[in-house]
Amino acid sequence: MRKGENFYVLDTMASNFTWASVGEALSRDGVVVLRNLIAAEAVNTVAAAANRILSKPSLLGSVGYYRKGYTKRMYDPLLLGAPTPEIVLENNILDVVTEYVGGECWLAECTLKHDEGSDELYFPMHSDFAAGSTWIQREGNPVISAELMQRRFGVGAMMYLHDTTDGAFCYAIGTHTLGAPHGSSLNRYPQPMRSQIEAATVRIEGCKGDVVLFDDRGFHGPEQPVTVQRTVLIWDFYERKAFKDRTKTPIPVLPTDLGRLNQRQLSWLGIGADGPMIPYDLYHMRGFDKTPHYRTVRRVIELLQRWDMLKVKLRRIRNRLFPRRKPNAAMDYSE
Incomplete structure (x- = not known):
């Protein structure tokens, strides 16, 4: 794994920055980091809200984090309130993703995730997709085809909620064009090919507020095992036609925040979709x-x-x- 590099960072405040360069970086490397895209005040607001939620568990309806095990805590981040929905559905990001995949998308999933630094490997390098895969065996759910794997149809996103080096997101540069020929798990690959993918892996180190965009087909995952904690917002966009106009799963949001979004952002939340592929109660985050x-x-x-x-x-x-x-009763002695 390569560390200490920054070729993937594009500063949106730089004089030579262009949005076309974001798409070019995604096409070439499969990953790009956008710096200074989100205002510091907005980032700090979200980070503070996340810290409050992550300080106590959700019990019998109380507001707090979810757990499936001791390695991480999670939460539905759009329930943090403003400005989280506006960050996740930032208009420039929507434009980049639409151009990259060639069509409008759904917000497929959205998670606040806090890794505990348990010094274990529990989420190894993987591709989100491979030919023949599906998330849940359910009537009407599409199965990923080898043909689909040859084109762009999904973009993952992440925002660091603190400066992050150890435990940062890692991406195998260029692997988004491989098509995951031996499945989504890197452990199942022939050793020569696995070694090539590992050699292409770069630790995507970032600053608080950096937004990472990456092609889901490439091999990626957090650096593990590590002993440091990490808190991030993670979300995904899926091109609508690729999944028969279905969203991955319903994403809860506070109705009072919807008025801050434009019609396109509301649409990307899933309004008008032909149902979810994974029911709300079966989504992995709700699996305690x-x-x-x-x-x-x-x-x-x-x-x-x-x-x-x-x-x-x-x-x-x-x-x-x-x-x-x-x-x-008190007696009244007055005359």
Whole structure:
């Protein structure tokens, strides 16, 4: 893996910056970083809201992070409120993605993710797509074809919520044109090809507020194992026709924030789509009930609620058996 490079960074405030260069970098390398695209105030607002959410778990409807295991915490970031939806659906990004894939897209998924720095490899290098793959076996869901893998149809995005080096996003430069011939998992590739992909991998180091765009077909993933924590916004855009006009999964958003978006941004949220490929309740982020600890936590909560109920009943019995005597009314000695 290559580290300490910055050829992938394009400063949107630089005098020689052009939006055409963003598409060129994506086409050539499969990845690009946009610096100074999002105002610092907006980035700081989102980062502060993310820190608050990540400080406590969601229990029985309380607002907080989700978990499937000890390696990471997650949340639906559009529920953080403004300006998160405007960042995820930033108009220049929509233009770049549309030009790159050749058509309008859906916002496929959106996640606030905090990696705990558990010093484990739990999310290895991978391609998001491979011929024959689908996310969930469900009637009407499209299966990725070898022909589709030869064209652009998906762009991933990420925004760092703090300066990030160790544990940063990594991308194998140029692998978006390979077509993932041996599947989406790098571990299944012949050793010579795997070595080439690993040699092409660059750690995409960034500053707080940097936005990473990448072709989902290329091999990518966070640097692991590491002992440092990392917090990012991650989202994805899928070209509509490639998936039969279906979104990947419904994305929750606060209705009061919708008025800040234009008609195109609202459309990209999924309004008018022909249904989701993954139902809201089956999306991986909501999978704590599939873990071994779910029954234990559920049982503990139920016992606590029963204990509260028992205390109320015992208080009522006590009051019936030992009613409190009302104090005598004060006598009036005034003339």
